[in-house]
Amino acid sequence: MRKIVLTGIQKMELVDSNIPEIKSDKEVKIKLSTIGVCGSDIHYYSEGKIGSQVVQYPFPVGHECSGVIEEVGEGVTNVKVGDLVVVDPSVHCGECDQCLAGRPHTCRNNKFLGCPGQLEGCLADYIVMPHFTCFPVSGKLNKVQAALIEPLTIGVYTVKLAQLQNINSSVGIFGAGPIGLSILMKLLADGITNVGMIEPLEYRLKKANEIGAKYLVNPETEDVEKKIAEQEALLLDVVFEASGEQEAVTNAINILKPGGKLVLVGIPPDAQYVFDMDQMRRKELTVINVRRQNHCVEEAIDLVVSGKIDVEKMVTHTFSLEESSVAFDIVAGYKDGAIKAMIDL
Structure with a gap:
C-alpha cells in the first residue's frame, strides 16, 4: 500500500508499505477515504516536534481521517464491513486512573x-484500529464531513470546558484556522452570537465573517484592546486562544474583564507562554487548558448531521495522496488562501 512518511524538516516521501493486519478480535481494518491536514501535523513537518514529542525519521504522519471498514475482528459488533466511519485517533487503555475517572483523553497509556x-x-x-475508535456514519455524512469531525470535536470540547452560562456572553477568538473556526461554529450552534474574531490574515477574517462572527479585528492593522473596548466597554467574558502566539495571549489578558476566562487550545511553537501575572491576579482570571477532546465525537457528528454546523465551510483545498507534500507546503506557508486542506484517496 501507499504511505506518506516525513523524512526531514519539510521533507516527505510516498513509500510502499505492507498492508496492516488485524491482530485482535476487537480490531478493524479501515480503507482510508479522506485525511485532513492538521496544525499539529504541520508542527511535525516544519519543526520536527511538538514540545517533548520529537520525530524520529522516517515518520508516518496524519490523524484526521474517515474510511470504510474492510475487515472486522470476531468480537466487533459496533461496525460492519462497508460502513463509512469517523475515526477517533486517540487509543486509550481503559484501565488507568485517568480512564477510570472518565478522562480517556489524558490516559496514562x-x-x-x-x-x-x-x-x-x-x-x-489502510490503517488498523481498535473498534471503539470507529463511529459509523453511512447515509449520514459524506467522507469529507466524516474526516472533519475530529477537528470539530476539539472546538466542541473547548466550548464545553468554557462553561458559558449565558448566551449573551461576550466572546473573542484568536486565530481563524480550523480550530478557531470550529470553536466559532460550535458557539453559534449554541446560540452564542456575540463573538469577535481576531486574526491577522484577511482571507481568514473573511471566512470567519461568512460563518457568522459578529465583528472582526486584524491585530496587524488595528489596536486589539481599543477595538474590543469599542465593541464591549466592559471587555470580554471569555477568550479562546487558538493561534499559539504569545502576542495573542498577551492581548487576551488585556481584553478580558475581571473574572474572565482564558481558554488555551493553540499550540505555541516553543511550548511556553509568558503571562502578565499582575493583571492575571488583579482580574482574577481563570486559565483553562484544552487537551484534544473528551467524549465529544458523537455530539460533533450530531451537530453536522442536524445541519447546525456546516463543517465543510472551512475546506479550501483538496489534494491526492501523491500531492501531500504540496498540501503541507501550502498549509505551512499560509499560501493560496489555505485554511483546511484535505487529502482525498
Whole structure:
C-alpha cells in the first residue's frame, strides 16, 4: 500500500508499505477515504516536534481521517464491513486512573495516530484500529464531513470546558484556522452570537465573517484592546486562544474583564507562554487548558448531521495522496488562501 512518511524538516516521501493486519478480535481494518491536514501535523513537518514529542525519521504522519471498514475482528459488533466511519485517533487503555475517572483523553497509556513513538499516521491507504475508535456514519455524512469531525470535536470540547452560562456572553477568538473556526461554529450552534474574531490574515477574517462572527479585528492593522473596548466597554467574558502566539495571549489578558476566562487550545511553537501575572491576579482570571477532546465525537457528528454546523465551510483545498507534500507546503506557508486542506484517496 501507499504511505506518506516525513523524512526531514519539510521533507516527505510516498513509500510502499505492507498492508496492516488485524491482530485482535476487537480490531478493524479501515480503507482510508479522506485525511485532513492538521496544525499539529504541520508542527511535525516544519519543526520536527511538538514540545517533548520529537520525530524520529522516517515518520508516518496524519490523524484526521474517515474510511470504510474492510475487515472486522470476531468480537466487533459496533461496525460492519462497508460502513463509512469517523475515526477517533486517540487509543486509550481503559484501565488507568485517568480512564477510570472518565478522562480517556489524558490516559496514562494513550496512543495517538501520527504521534511520535505511539501509532503510525493515517496518511496511507489502510490503517488498523481498535473498534471503539470507529463511529459509523453511512447515509449520514459524506467522507469529507466524516474526516472533519475530529477537528470539530476539539472546538466542541473547548466550548464545553468554557462553561458559558449565558448566551449573551461576550466572546473573542484568536486565530481563524480550523480550530478557531470550529470553536466559532460550535458557539453559534449554541446560540452564542456575540463573538469577535481576531486574526491577522484577511482571507481568514473573511471566512470567519461568512460563518457568522459578529465583528472582526486584524491585530496587524488595528489596536486589539481599543477595538474590543469599542465593541464591549466592559471587555470580554471569555477568550479562546487558538493561534499559539504569545502576542495573542498577551492581548487576551488585556481584553478580558475581571473574572474572565482564558481558554488555551493553540499550540505555541516553543511550548511556553509568558503571562502578565499582575493583571492575571488583579482580574482574577481563570486559565483553562484544552487537551484534544473528551467524549465529544458523537455530539460533533450530531451537530453536522442536524445541519447546525456546516463543517465543510472551512475546506479550501483538496489534494491526492501523491500531492501531500504540496498540501503541507501550502498549509505551512499560509499560501493560496489555505485554511483546511484535505487529502482525498
